[in-house]
Amino acid sequence: MNLLRAGGAALAVEVAVLLAGCATQVPVAPEKERSVSRPAFVCSPHGSVAFGEKAWSPDGKKYAREIEPQGTGRIAIFAADATEGDSPLVVLSAQTVQNDLKGLAWSPDSACLAVMYHGGSPSGVTVYHAETGLRLRHLPIDNFYHYIKFDASGDALLLADGNEGGKPDRLSFATRFSSTSGVNLPWMNYGWDVGRNPWGGKHAGFSSRKKELREMFRLVRSTGGRVCRVFIFGDLRSAVVWDEKGTPVSFDQYVYSDFAALLDEAGRQNVRLIPVLFDYTVADSVSEEHGVSVGEHPDIFSDPVKKTAMLNLLRSFIQRFGSRAEVLAWDVFNEPERAWAAKPEDVSSFVKDVIGLIRTTAPTAGVTVGCLDRTGLAAWKDAGLTIHQFHYYDAFEPSVPLDAPAAGTGMAEPILVGELEPTDVLNKLTTLYENGYAGALFWSLQEESCRQQIEAIRLWMKLH
Incomplete structure (x- = not known):
């Protein structure tokens, strides 16, 4: 794992965005109001992600959220225009034990979804292929992060603990x-x-x-x-x-x-x-x-x-x-x-x-x-x-x-x-x-x- 302490004004802005309630705007479907906030990531400033809270893919075509039964690691990806009762496109089994969700984040190209848990099995961040639900990468992390998003390049994750004025940690995907x-x-x-x-x-x-x-x-x-x-x-x-x-x-x-x-x-x-x-x-x-x-x-x-x-x-x-x-x-x-x-x-x-x-x-x-x-x-x-x-x-x-x-x-x-x-x-x-x-x-x-x-x-x- 290549976890580097990041610095600089740009990353300070990233933390501000994270702490502002994960409110990154993404495109919305044409039939929707453009003013609707659709964050590409959801976090856990109060300890856990609110049940049912949605993270929207940056291309505006899908969203992901935890589904019932709560706390069992079932993360579903739906079409953006899905209505109540519609079946999900994919269901991820992100935990094998009872655990509460700490964060969801879409990659910039909308191809992958990162899921964050503390403890449990598996503990850390797991990245899934959004189309098939296949697990692509697992990254162990410390259990104090409550904010997660991909960086703009998609080459790393930005993680923060929620402290005002803090700088996010950059978790690079690069390996040999x-x-x-x-x-x-x-x-x-x-x-x-x-x-x-x-x-x-x-x-x-x-x-x-x-x-x-x-x-x-x-x-x-x-x-x-x-x-x-x-x-x-x-x-x-x-x-x-x-x-x-x-x-x-x-x-x-x-x-x-x-x-x-x-x-x-x-x-x-x-x-x-x-x-x-x-x-x-x-x-x-x-x-x-x-x-x-x-x-x-x-x-x-x-x-x-x-x-x-x-x-x-x-x-x-x-x-x-x-x-x-x-x-x-x-x-x-x-x-x-x-x-x-x-x-x-x-x-x-x-x-x-x-x-x-x-x-x-x-x-x-x-x-x-x-x-x-x-x-x-x-x-x-x-x-x-x-x-x-x-x-x-x-x-x-x-x-x-x-x-x-x-x-x-x-x-x-x-x-x-x-x-x-x-x-x-x-x-x-x-x-x-x-x-x-x-x-x-x-x-x-x-x-x-x-x-x-x-x-x-x-x-x-x-x-x-």
């Missing part, structure tokens, strides 16, 4: 979770965003598509998150120049300029990256798709000469880019469990060698591995990772449920959900946050199913 969350890009052209066109056509890597890259990163920021996971070498269909024996010789002429373009644009848009170096498709027994050759190089794991040559190429790459501030962490391998064309022990050895290479070449850089699901974390417990990572899709739920505490994994380092299916996003994010995970990245920005959830993701991130 949102700063390590976001989306997967994950690519524009799978396997050749960094490197030549593998089929000899026009180059279309990142350095040739800066405008599109810029728009993608703006979409990343529109989610309220700050992190974008991007696949780099994929299945090695591009980027590497091979000799006649299939041994890596060098990177091609586009690799460094393409990757530099990615980093530079991310920096301009204030986005941090998780570059994924290799994908399991480098060894999945698929060398051709729809009659077109694709990458398949399982021998870089098993052949000592080819493995050493690949590690040497990576060393030069990490020497150049490893410590760039735009990189949150290097994701060495996406879902190594699925590299079926290679022996698991060979894949593990290669990945651990790359981890060691990064840790020695760029000591301050973050390093992770994208496990298929949470059960894979244990394999990398002592591998030197700075961030652990697993993926979650709805089909995993019966065997690996999402609702499980991070502490139960036994990992000492932060745990990121590196791929998360964009369904039921508010519930999923709340579940992960309350279970102690470090962040989440939705899959993927290239899919309409994810883009349709940007507003919901942004709403949740604003409260965290």
Whole structure:
């Protein structure tokens, strides 16, 4: 909890408004008299909120109030034109025990409602999604506050105890979770965003598509998150120049300029990256798709000469880019469990060698591995990772449920959900946050199913 003592004339005015009886004016429906006072928050200057007192959404379309039985934590949201006997749009169960309400406050965008209690269960401020009634955030507070409202930005709550001349406390919603969350890009052209066109056509890597890259990163920021996971070498269909024996010789002429373009644009848009170096498709027994050759190089794991040559190429790459501030962490391998064309022990050895290479070449850089699901974390417990990572899709739920505490994994380092299916996003994010995970990245920005959830993701991130 980030509770900061606020100062300044502006906040003194806020207290005056709070102490004046919570009389913030909000728009009213056209058929109502404009002179009617409709406060966006109700408080408890006499100990408890008066039963039935209404807090009106700033857009004038809804109001919230406690409903019968009094003191049981039932908070209902009604349409603004609701009449006696009309059913509420949503009913919140804000307490599990008998308790008296201390405050209600709407967010400036009318999307959320904050409910305040002293003691009880839960004690403190709980923020709910007004449309669905889902709990989005719980904030413990001291039990002397009787005035509550959102600040104008919606990024914090202002709380006051009611003393004349006092300054409100500002309770910020900001957490580290949102700063390590976001989306997967994950690519524009799978396997050749960094490197030549593998089929000899026009180059279309990142350095040739800066405008599109810029728009993608703006979409990343529109989610309220700050992190974008991007696949780099994929299945090695591009980027590497091979000799006649299939041994890596060098990177091609586009690799460094393409990757530099990615980093530079991310920096301009204030986005941090998780570059994924290799994908399991480098060894999945698929060398051709729809009659077109694709990458398949399982021998870089098993052949000592080819493995050493690949590690040497990576060393030069990490020497150049490893410590760039735009990189949150290097994701060495996406879902190594699925590299079926290679022996698991060979894949593990290669990945651990790359981890060691990064840790020695760029000591301050973050390093992770994208496990298929949470059960894979244990394999990398002592591998030197700075961030652990697993993926979650709805089909995993019966065997690996999402609702499980991070502490139960036994990992000492932060745990990121590196791929998360964009369904039921508010519930999923709340579940992960309350279970102690470090962040989440939705899959993927290239899919309409994810883009349709940007507003919901942004709403949740604003409260965290």
